[in-house]
Amino acid sequence: MxxxxxxxxxxxxxxxxxxxxxxxxxxxxxxxxxxxxxxxxxxxxxxxxxxxxxxxxxxxxxxxxxxxxxxxxxxxxxxxxxxxxxxxxxxxxxxxxxxxxxxxxxxxxxxxxxxxxxxxxxxxxxxxxxxxxxxxxxxxxxxxxxxxxxxxxxxxxxxxxxxxxxxxxxxxxxxxxxxxxxxxTQRVSENLRLLASLHGFYDNALQAFAAAIDVKHVNVHGHSLRVGRYAAAIGEAMGMEPGEVAALRAAGYLHDIGKVAVDKRLFGKPTALDPDEFREMADHTVVGHQIVTGIEFPWPRIPEIVRWHHERADGSGYPDSLMMQDVPIEVRVVGLADTFDAMMSERPYRESLTLGGTLSEIVRMTPQKFDPNVVQALLVQVRRDSVGSNRIAFLEDRAALNLAPTDVDHLAATLQHKMSNGRLYLT
Ligand SMILES: [Fe+2]
The missing domain is CATH 3.30.450.40 (GAF domain)
Structure with missing residues (x-):
């Protein structure tokens, strides 16, 4: 049981x-x-x-x-x-x-x-x-x-x-x-916020720096700020990422930082510089490089841009006589933005060139001195101004100097023609 x-x-x-x-x-x-x-x-x-x-x-x-x-x-x-x-x-x-x-x-x-x-x-x-x-x-x-x-x-x-x-x-x-x-998600958004505020901080601080670099003579006032703006716009027209565009803007602001060590008198000299004076002026690239090397910027390439922005595609630039393929694209962009602004600005020894005159001269010197792709991007920005499609005018305070779209197209066609060695490609 x-x-x-x-x-x-x-x-x-x-x-x-x-x-x-x-x-x-x-x-x-x-x-x-x-x-x-x-x-x-x-x-x-x-x-x-x-x-x-x-x-x-x-x-x-x-x-x-x-x-x-x-x-x-x-x-x-x-x-x-x-x-x-x-x-x-x-x-x-x-x-x-x-x-x-x-x-x-x-x-x-x-x-x-x-x-x-x-x-x-x-x-x-x-x-x-x-x-x-x-x-x-x-x-x-x-x-x-x-x-x-x-x-x-x-x-x-x-x-x-x-x-x-x-x-x-x-x-x-x-x-x-x-x-x-x-x-x-929280960490990522927090980091982005910090990064954005940091970039804002850098941008403001660098703008102040850029203004300080250009105080030596009235003719260069605003030069570094404009170069920063032009370089960023060219990079944007080349399809660069926002981070790369921000880097170009910062590099443009700082490209002439070495000029703080150049004698103020040279900026106002009404005649061409003698060889010694030219060497002192040219040294601003090397001095600038020494200044920015070792500073941990949030963007790479700043030291190279500061050192090489006067290098030219055919190796005729300074201080290292590099050929176009030896310098990073960012350097070529800032170099062109610098030349573009310098030509459009008055110097004690010459008048400023018009926008059309500046662009014709740049196209004439391409590809010997400048990267054709960078020049093309510059033309894209000028054309956007000419048809009013830029939210903020590329030339901003110089917008009055604008060109007709057909003039820009003519320059672009000339550049294309030069790049194809005079050959016509019919479709
Ligand atoms: Fe320079």
Whole structure:
């Protein structure tokens, strides 16, 4: 007889285990699509909570995520509770975090254990929760599932916790993933904001620098600022990235920084410079290079641009007599922007050239002195001014000197003709 009862009990237990296992598998198969569905995380949290609540046989449930500084649990979703604030917040002391972290799976709460795991200082009474399950990944607490009353006030059975624990493991992973992606987004936007403010700061500081470089003579006032602006516009017309364009602007502002060491008298000399004076003036490239080398600018190439902006495509420039292919494209852009502005500006020993005269001269000197692609980009910007399609005029204060679009087209055609060595390509 005893043997009969024992066998029956064993069979009943096996059936029970099998039922639990089936329920767990069923809940897990529900949870999979819920976690991986493409939707808003709050909807995902709500759906996960429903699955867990049903698996736990609860009528009420809430899902919490752990937040740092200050440590607290904040609800992501809740259902079934008559009065549950949104969000519900439960501040945690270090002892609570320790207790929740060391908790191995779900546990039933009673009057004696509430304060071990939760504080009463939040906007929700811990007594609403009858069973809690910690959410952990890699041994680290990331949140908590809290179950409230069951149908008919039935008690929770620790024998059912295995399934709940398994589900909570997946919920914990989903919460961890979400908080990681949120942190990443926050960090990226914070870095971008810092970078933007840093660029603003640099731009303002460099503009002040550029103005200071050009104080030596009235004829060069505003030169570095204009070169920065022209270089950036040429880079933009060449399809460069915003970061590269910003670098060109900064390099234009600083390209003549070495002139701080040149005798002020040379800038106002009404005749051509003698060889010694020319050497002193030309040395501004090397002196400038010495000044900016070692400064950690947010853009590369500044030292090369400062040193080589007077190099010419045929190797006739200074200080290193480099050929076009030996200097980076940024150097060629700033070199052309510098020449363009210098030709359009008055000097003590010569009048300024007109815009048309300047561009004709530049096209005449290309490709011997300048990179044709850079010259073409300069023409693109001037043409945009001529048809009024530049939001801010490329020539800004010199817009009155503008050319007719047909004149710019004529110059572009001349450049093309030169580049194809006089050959005509008919289509
Ligand atoms: Fe220069």
């Amino acid at each position: 005893l043997w009969f009862f024992a066998t029956n009990t064993r069979v009943a237990l096996q059936k029970d285990n099998l039922r639990r296992l089936l329920r767990t598998v069923e809940a897990l198969s529900d949870l999979g699509p819920v976690i991986t569905a493409e939707r808003d995380f709050s909807q995902c949290a709500q759906a996960m909570l429903s699955v867990v609540r049903e698996a736990g046989g609860a009528r009420e449930a809430a899902l919490f995520a752990l937040h740092d500084r200050p440590s607290l649990l904040r609800s992501l979703a809740s259902e079934g509770f008559a009065l549950m604030p949104d969000p519900a917040v439960v501040p945690l002391l270090p002892k609570h975090i320790h207790a929740l972290t060391t908790l191995q799976g779900p546990t039933i709460l009673d009057a004696a254990s509430y304060e071990i795991y939760l504080s009463s200082n939040g906007n929700v009474a811990p007594e609403l929760f009858k069973c809690i399950a910690p959410l952990k990944t890699g041994g680290k607490l990331v949140g908590m599932v809290a179950l409230g009353r069951r149908e008919g006030e039935a008690l929770y059975d620790p024998g059912e916790f295995e399934a709940l624990d398994l589900l909570c493991h997946y919920v914990a992973l989903a919460i961890q993933n979400h908080s990681l992606s949120q942190t990443l």
